[in-house]
């Protein structure tokens with residue numbers, strides 16, 4: 001198939017509009033809101049008629065007469081002021097299903113292939129990963145998978161925070177703890193708990209003036225390239241990255257060391273960027289700092305005058321900032337990585353930073369207009385009390401512990417449901433269900449909003465949850481275990497309404513993926529899979545599969561198989577495993 005369902009309908013209706021004197025008028029194809037409107041509605045006629053001063057109803061009639069949907073639609077109807085209701089032919093839906101079954105990628109078309117850089121996870125290595133990085137990691141991973149599946153070339157960039165004054169403090173403390181110095185504990189295990197290590201280092205820094213001075217000296221040495229301090233710094237990063245990798249592995253996220261390009265990688269570029277911005281007349285001196293003033297982000301003063309936003313690229317003391325590093329990173333991503341599109345999967349609270357960063361990058365020519373720069377923001381993860389997610393004692397929740405709890409809770413549930421399964425199998429199921437639940441709960445919400453983390457909701461076997469979808473898959477797997485003779489090439493025939501409804505939903509898979517990729521919204525895929533599972537359950541109740549016979553049975557088994565394949569592929573694109581039994 002070379003076109004998705006929407007693309008196909010769009011091209012046909014656009015051609016009909018053009019044939020009726022409305023060249024270039026958008027067809028505006030949307031899924032019909034109600035069954036009596038058919039399956040899809042073409043809504044472009046009204047606007048086309050208006051701008052050409054035509055009667056919309058009359059234009060709709062002409063368009064329908066010119067519309068070639070033979071072999072695709074079984075019914076066309078004009079409704080209201082000029083909507084065109086399209087009902088797809090069962091033979092056409094059967095044919096789409098058949099074509100999808102024949103192919104490993106479910107015959108999803110690969111159009112407009114781009115090179116996409118996805119900046120995600122990107123934790124600060126001075127501390128342990130926390131829940132904010134969980135969201136970035138999960139959302140970024142799902143987007144990377146979908147984009148790749150659609151044929152794009154995806155380059156993951158883990159823009160880790162591995163530079164800055166904190167690292168002087170941490171390396172100083174690392175030396176001290178290894179020498180068994182004050183407050184450090186000479187256990188040689190100091191780095192086992194990064195969070196604790198950071199806390200103790202910070203405490204020393206705040207309480208001991210001599211230590212604080214040493215820490216500052218280490219920052220200077222680190223920046224000056226001192227070999228000993230650099231070696232310590234690298235060791236610290238290695239331990240911290242190793243910790244991240246354990247979380248990635250537990251989560252089933254494919255980020256590796258090769259994807260890490262931390263802030264420090266841009267060190268040499270920072271003075272170059274500032275000089276370049278000065279040469280272009282963008283950066284100017286202001287109170288000793290180097291600043292790009294942005295008229296686009298003016299704020300109103302009390303006296304009515306306006307002040308442009310100041311995007312600082314170099315501090316008074318000569319130091320560089322997060323912003324400078326991001327400018328250098330854009331240059332690298334566009335010029336070296338040759339990105340067509342750059343996605344930043346970062347907390348919504350950094351929205352202003354990215355807006356300003358993109359504006360400066362355009363002005364400086366680091367990213368031409370053809371390159372799309374997108375901040376893929378997300379809201380805060382909240383506890384069930386509606387407050388930012390914290391441990392009971394108010395501390396940050398460690399990801400490793402959170403994921404362990406997910407698996408433990410899932411194990412309890414699975415053991416209640418299926419006490420007879422051998423324990424190792426229950427452990428495997430628990431892992432897929434527990435981790436799947438955490439990921440799905442996050443991905444299924446509109447990422448722009450804050451979301452409430454609730455164990456009970458995410459682990460429920462009912463509703464829009466991972467366990468529900470995994471269970472739907474398992475049920476189909478169960479059908480095939482009992483089916484014995486399965487004809488993998490049997491023709492699909494759609495006679496019953498529930499068969500047709502299921503085939504229609506199956507035919508929408510590619511469009512669901514396209515919308516995820518276009519709008520960077522993983523929850524579109526979750527809603528799609530939930531609808532698919534719901535349609536399947538309806539079909540399964542209305543249309544006996546194993547108890548039917550001959551061609552009907554074979555056709556229904558084919559629908560089951562395509563549903564299972566679509567659920568498995570779709571969940572896989574969210575980074576969630578399916579199970580043959582649970």
Ligand code: ARG
Pocket residue numbers: 119122123124159160161326329344346
């Ligand atoms: N390290 C940052 C943080 O933890 C996120 C970095 C996001 N990526 C970027 N290019 N700024 O908040």
